Amino acid sequence: MYSKDEASQLKQAFWTTFGQYISPQLSAEGLKVNWVNYKTGIKYLYFRMEANKRSASIAIEIAHPDPGIQELFFEQFLELKNLLHGTLNEDWEWQLHEMTEDGKIVSRIVRKLHNVSIFNKNDWPALISFFKPRIIALDEFWSDAKYAFDALK
Template sequence: MYTREEAKRIKEEFWTRFGQFMALSTSEEGTKVNWINYKTGVKHLYFRMDADNKTAQIYIEISHPDAGIRELMYDQFVEYRLLLEDSLGETWEWDPVYYDDNQRKTARISLSINRKTSIFKQEDWPDLISFFKPRLLALDSFWSTAKYAFEIFK
């Protein structure tokens, strides 16, 4: 078991190394990107990654506080589902209503790693990077095309 400070340090080290590794990759449009804090340019719309002692997950989170707007944003993703899945090369889980860790109502499109991995085991880091990197690049590829359909939500 790790203390809170140790757990925080290990997580920070992983995300720092992942960010350094991803810094070698440019966006679909050829620009430099902060991959850890990917900017969609749309408020309340995020591409996120998470890892803990059991699993890892990458997801699109729609967290607009207005339920109607959140639903419209989700529906826009539904309209672009084929393009998204074509970019990703796989099917993700679609949740029009999802409660985050703080019990806030959001919408989420996600994929979890299909085996037990832990961010606290350095030997699992290559698996985590191999899980996150291609999907983050695929999300960027999708977003370079689809972002114009979301400008109404800016």
């Protein structure tokens, strides 16, 4: 078991390592990008990569405080589902209006990896192999799809 400080340091070390590993990769538009803190350019719309002691996930997260607007974003993603899954080369789980641990309602399109731990450095290659192709594919998808969300900005 790690102290809160040790756990925080290990998490920070992983994300720093991942960031250094992926930093040479340019975006689909040929630009330098901060992959760990990917900016979609739309408020309340995030590409989230998370890892904990049991699993990892990568998600498109819609966190708008108005559930109706959240649903509009979600429906727009449903319109682009074939493009998204075609770019990702896999199906993801679609979750409309889920409660987070801190009590917020969000909607997600998510892919999970189980039985890995950010606290086990032996799992880091598996985590990197999980996150890297998916965040790059999300960026490729977003370079084409973002214009479909202009009316929702």
